[in-house]
Amino acid sequence: MATATRPAKQEVAARSQIGEARVTGVEVWRQLQRASFAVISYVTPAGKPRSSGVVYTAAGERLYMVVAPDSWKARHIASGGDVSVTVPVRRGGVLSLLLPIPPATISFQATATVHPAGSVNVSSLPSELEALLPADRRDEAVVIELAPRGEFLTYGVAVPLMDMKDPELARAVVPMTSSQGNAKGGGSSE
Numbered sequence: 001m002a003t004a005t006r007p008a009k010q011e012v013a014a015r016s017q018i019g020e021a022r023v024t025g026v027e028v029w030r031q032l033q034r035a036s037f038a039v040i041s042y043v044t045p046a047g048k049p050r051s052s053g054v055v056y057t058a059a060g061e062r063l064y065m066v067v068a069p070d071s072w073k074a075r076h077i078a079s080g081g082d083v084s085v086t087v088p089v090r091r092g093g094v095l096s097l098l099l100p101i102p103p104a105t106i107s108f109q110a111t112a113t114v115h116p117a118g119s120v121n122v123s124s125l126p127s128e129l130e131a132l133l134p135a136d137r138r139d140e141a142v143v144i145e146l147a148p149r150g151e152f153l154t155y156g157v158a159v160p161l162m163d164m165k166d167p168e169l170a171r172a173v174v175p176m177t178s179s180q181g182n183a184k185g186g187g188s189s190e
Contacts, residue, residue, distance in 0.1 A: 023158035025177035028106055031089050031157060033058040040065075040146075041084040042112075044076040056146075059126030061176070063110070063146040066132040069117040074142040079114040085146060089157060091164070104156030104164070108176075110146040117142050151175050 041051040052073050056065040063085070067073045077083060088103035095101065117140050120133070125143070133141055152174040156164040163169040
């Protein structure tokens with residue numbers, strides 16, 4: 001016997017099969033612009049996997065972070081290198097203080113451009129980056145620019161909180177809205 005949620009699951013599955021997204025690329029970018037923390041994963045030059053938490057800002061369809069020149073990120077992320085990014089998206093408001101509501105997530109692959117310390121031309125960078133790059137750190141900070149590509153993999157974005165417990169309802173593969181991101185995509189983010 002079908003449960004009360006079965007029609008909703010079937011509808012979501014049918015929409016996914018015909019390409020109708022529950023969440024759009026525009027909504028994903030809106031969430032990325034609201035957030036400021038991400039986990040960036042990369043492979044070191046020695047072939048070891050690493051993940052690091054970073055504070056970022058989104059400008060246009062790029063993410064920017066400022067790191068110390070002696071940090072793992074500055075030393076191990078190669079310019080033009082591939083990285084994987086996961087951004088937790090806070091959900092639940094006041095309710096999340098009372099109940100253990102996990103964050104929603106947005107994951108994607110990106111190409112990293114590393115701007116070495118002292119090479120940053122502040123006038124060529126987005127104004128949103130100024131808060132992360134104070135004047136007294138401009139000569140010593142490394143700026144990492146991420147260009148997302150492929151598609152976004154989301155979990156719990158633009159779905160009701162109760163649907164987050166059901167993977168069929170909570171997850172989505174969302175095309176990026178950028179023609180540049182799609183042109184460089186070359187396939188799935190998985």
